[in-house]
Amino acid sequence: MFTDYHTHTPLCHHAQGWPRDYAQAAVERGLDELGLADHSPMPARLEPFDDWRMSLADLPRYFEAVEEARAAFPQLPIRLGLEVDYLPGHEAWIEELSGMARWDYLIGSVHYIAPGWDIDNPAHISRFESGSVEEIWDLYFKALEACVRTRAFDFIAHPDLPKKFGHRPQGDLRRFYEPVIAALAETGTAFEINTAGLRKPAGECYPDALFLHLAHEAGARLLINSDAHAPAEVGANFDDALALAKAAGFTELVRLAGRQKQLVPIA
């Protein structure tokens, strides 16, 4: 029943295993489909942008590696995706990227909340202590809402990423979640349960149970993904994610091909 659409490759310089290795793991774990979604290139004029994404020049190698996996595992549908960084002002670039391949899906991700400040980068952890967690969450969720409202993405990644290192603001967090969830519902953009949070200090999937509950009430659509940066992480903790999805009331999961959504009932 499961698909895993959020996996990486060595082209982003911080993941291990090529698509054929991820495909092998997906077959061993009995997944119905695998999708690759490595960190998107930036326009050549902005490179070097950071040290954790593929370069534009590597895009053909990415396509080749996905084709190689498809040839090696013809029984497994292998989708071609990309984890695209949303930054304000990059809309034209995102549009350009969307025309560079026959993508099965584009994932919208917010990692940067200000120039040079990628909040999930351990290099910047001290900013959570020296600054205001409230303000960081506010900047992040405003950017995430803008990301959704571009309508450029099939689903968004790790919705409450700023909790990665364990920093959560005081009080009821729905003040952050509600605008994003309204945008998901209005634009028909789906979101993922991302099990990588379990492997981080956050100690739980992205997003939390409250986000899931509110998103289900609003009619938003869901996927379950691992954000694997190594083949051993493919499908990791999907049973935990499924339990969360069911507890929030979800009865269907999204599948994607050629940027078209299909809903599959949860068994």
Ligand code: ZN
């Ligand atoms: Zn990564």
Ligand code: FE
């Ligand atoms: Fe990400």
Ligand code: FE
């Ligand atoms: Fe990722």
Ligand code: ZN
């Ligand atoms: Zn990610």
